[in-house]
Amino acid sequence: MAVTPFSVWPLPRPYGSRLRGLAASPIFFPMSAATVPAPPRDYRAEFPIFRRSVYLNSCSLGALCTRSRARVNECLDLWEQRGAAAWYDVWWEALASLRRRYGLVIGAPPGTVALHSNISTALTAVAESLDYRLRRRVVVTSLEFPTVPYQWLAKAGEVEVVVVESPDGISVPLEAIERAVDGKTALVATSHVFFTSGAIQDIRAVAEIAHRRGALLLVDGYQAAGQLPVDVVASDVDFYCAGGLKWLLGGSGVAFLYARADLIGGLTPRATGWFAHREQFRFDPRSLSLHADARRLEAGTPPLLPVYAQLGGLDVVEELGPAEIRRRTIRLVEDLIDQAQWAGLRTKIAARPDERSAIVMLTSDDPAGDVRRLADASIIADARPGHVRLSPYFYNVADDHRAAIERLTRD
Ligand SMILES: Cc1ncc(COP(=O)(O)O)c(C=O)c1O
Numbered sequence: 001m002a003v004t005p006f007s008v009w010p011l012p013r014p015y016g017s018r019l020r021g022l023a024a025s026p027i028f029f030p031m032s033a034a035t036v037p038a039p040p041r042d043y044r045a046e047f048p049i050f051r052r053s054v055y056l057n058s059c060s061l062g063a064l065c066t067r068s069r070a071r072v073n074e075c076l077d078l079w080e081q082r083g084a085a086a087w088y089d090v091w092w093e094a095l096a097s098l099r100r101r102y103g104l105v106i107g108a109p110p111g112t113v114a115l116h117s118n119i120s121t122a123l124t125a126v127a128e129s130l131d132y133r134l135r136r137r138v139v140v141t142s143l144e145f146p147t148v149p150y151q152w153l154a155k156a157g158e159v160e161v162v163v164v165e166s167p168d169g170i171s172v173p174l175e176a177i178e179r180a181v182d183g184k185t186a187l188v189a190t191s192h193v194f195f196t197s198g199a200i201q202d203i204r205a206v207a208e209i210a211h212r213r214g215a216l217l218l219v220d221g222y223q224a225a226g227q228l229p230v231d232v233v234a235s236d237v238d239f240y241c242a243g244g245l246k247w248l249l250g251g252s253g254v255a256f257l258y259a260r261a262d263l264i265g266g267l268t269p270r271a272t273g274w275f276a277h278r279e280q281f282r283f284d285p286r287s288l289s290l291h292a293d294a295r296r297l298e299a300g301t302p303p304l305l306p307v308y309a310q311l312g313g314l315d316v317v318e319e320l321g322p323a324e325i326r327r328r329t330i331r332l333v334e335d336l337i338d339q340a341q342w343a344g345l346r347t348k349i350a351a352r353p354d355e356r357s358a359i360v361m362l363t364s365d366d367p368a369g370d371v372r373r374l375a376d377a378s379i380i381a382d383a384r385p386g387h388v389r390l391s392p393y394f395y396n397v398a399d400d401h402r403a404a405i406e407r408l409t410r411d
Pocket of ligand 1: 120121147220
């Protein structure tokens with residue numbers, strides 16, 4: 001047991017080796033303030049991983065649902081039976097449908113979403129559209145997933161990257177961001193949900209700060225879209241990217257970039273591809289004339305199998321809806337925190353419940369070892385420096401938390 005216990009926690013720890021035989025008894029579990037309601041229908045049955053595992057790692061990779069597998073099979077059948085002919089109608093429409101449906105998840109108007117294969121290439125479209133000659137500063141925070149700062153660190157010389165430090169490793173004060181954004185700032189690029197603390201950032205407030213100085217705001221929403229209701233228009237963000245890997249249940253290989261409608265026409269990326277061309281089937285090697293809508297920010301042929309996996313995953317996310325998903329994950333997160341703290345574990349979480357997303361960090365002096373021990377018991381979690389990271393989603397139940405905490409606190 002390497003997870004660091006919270007030394008001043010007043011309640012007796014229920015899972016020491018002394019009590020191991022009793023640990024499974026419900027009498028030894030806390031009366032959680034959060035009663036976790038049953039999902040509205042048996043979604044868990046649609047995620048076969050739960051037949052053999054306790055899955056608590058959706059912030060790394062959302063669980064595979066049967067609908068994604070069925071859609072991927074449909075795509076393979078089309079490939080087998082129709083070959084390239086499937087492009088002419090079905091596959092083309094699948095891409096258009098995914099752009100629309102990603103847009104609905106984040107409240108984006110039609111024509112403002114471009115498809116990408118990962119966040120890095122989506123960021124490239126933005127990074128290569130900006131003019132750094134008069135505004136050479138890009139502001140990020142120390143809590144970003146590195147794919148965000150790397151995009152601009154790669155432009156050292158042309159761009160000055162300013163990293164705003166987090167004082168507690170959980171969130172970043174708005175005043176600190178405000179101090180870093182000046183009249184020479186081209187862009188603030190930051191997360192909606194921080195990947196190592198789960199804290200939700202007030203992106204509306206960050207947008208105000210950026211815009212006051214004439215800068216743009218790009219939000220990395222990979223840890224937010226799906227698990228939180230997102231409204232890019234109400235939040236007044238300029239760019240928002242996310243994708244299938246995590247909370248949107250699409251797996252790897254598919255991501256998207258939203259750009260504010262009134263910005264799109266003025267963006268001319270210096271890195272591009274034939275999907276950005278407004279008449280791509282003229283195959284004209286002499287002129288590049290970009291789409292008027294957000295497709296001008298796309299590049300090459302999107303990967304069809306991930307697109308189909310994502311369409312299947314979105315069926316579930318849309319059916320439940322982000323508001324219902326959020327209602328459920330709030331209760332799950334409360335329950336997980338209650339159980340962990342009652343068992344004497346130290347948590348690294350945002351102070352205010354409304355700033356917490358479905359990522360819960362447990363302090364550990366051997367996170368990799370703890371995650372291995374959990375995996376040996378078929379409990380899938382994740383390690384980050386100094387922490388075990390657990391991320392319940394709508395398909396989880398309180399018993400999943402119980403199993404993980406019991407395993408982590410057993411000697
Ligand atoms: C917040 C966040 N952004 C981006 C990424 C990944 O970026 P990319 O798609 O470039 O691999 C991750 C993790 O996979 C993440 O947690």
